[in-house]
Amino acid sequence: MGRRRxxxxxxxxxxNLYFSNEPPSEDFITLTIAxxxxxxLKHYIGLNxxxxxxxxxxxxxxxxxxxxSAHRKNTIxxxxxxxxxxxxxxxxxxxxxxxxxxxxxxxxxxDPEASKDxxxxxxxxxxxNVYFLVRELV
Numbered sequence: 001m002g003r004r005r006x007x008x009x010x011x012x013x014x015x016n017l018y019f020s021n022e023p024p025s026e027d028f029i030t031l032t033i034a035x036x037x038x039x040x041l042k043h044y045i046g047l048n049x050x051x052x053x054x055x056x057x058x059x060x061x062x063x064x065x066x067x068x069s070a071h072r073k074n075t076i077x078x079x080x081x082x083x084x085x086x087x088x089x090x091x092x093x094x095x096x097x098x099x100x101x102x103x104x105x106x107x108x109x110x111d112p113e114a115s116k117d118x119x120x121x122x123x124x125x126x127x128x129n130v131y132f133l134v135r136e137l138v
Contacts, residue, residue: 008034008066009057009094017086029077032089035070042067096134103129 014036034056041052053063077084099110102122109123116132 005090006058006062008037008089008091009055010034010037010091011055011094013093014040014086028083028085029073030088031070031073031084031086032066033086033091034066034089035073036086037091038063038067039070039074098134100130101133102127103131108133 010033013033037056038052041047041055042049045052047055049063049067050060053060056063058066074084076082097108097110098112098114099108100114100120100122101108102125104127105122105125107122107124111120114120114132118132119128120130121128122130
């Protein structure tokens with residue numbers, strides 16, 4: 001029995017789940033969400049495999065295997081004229097950090113109710129020089 005597969009982190013769901021004008025018939029190739037994300041990070045954004053693997057929360061060799069599988073599937077779909085369906089796999093959507101950062105003391109803190117319009121003081125130094133912050137967690 002093999003090792004349990006770890007979940008892969010993806011930043012967002014793909015905008016297109018079918019690469020055709022019609023929903024897939026019986027003649028399609030299924031690309032997992034992790035395979036799609038690996039291709040996006042490596043080829044669309046242009047990250048190297050080490051950095052892309054870190055973003056997905058996996059090792060570089062695992063990232064390489066996922067990317068190779070995606071390449072193989074895309075090649076088959078292109079050469080055999082099959083539709084591509086992006087679906088499934090073992091993944092979680094990466095949460096975003098929402099909060100504030102103080103310009104004076106550089107302290108960041110999370111606040112689920114944070115907004116651009118809300119006026120707050122720094123929780124560490126009480127400065128009013130604070131800005132709203134949203135970013136992906138790595």
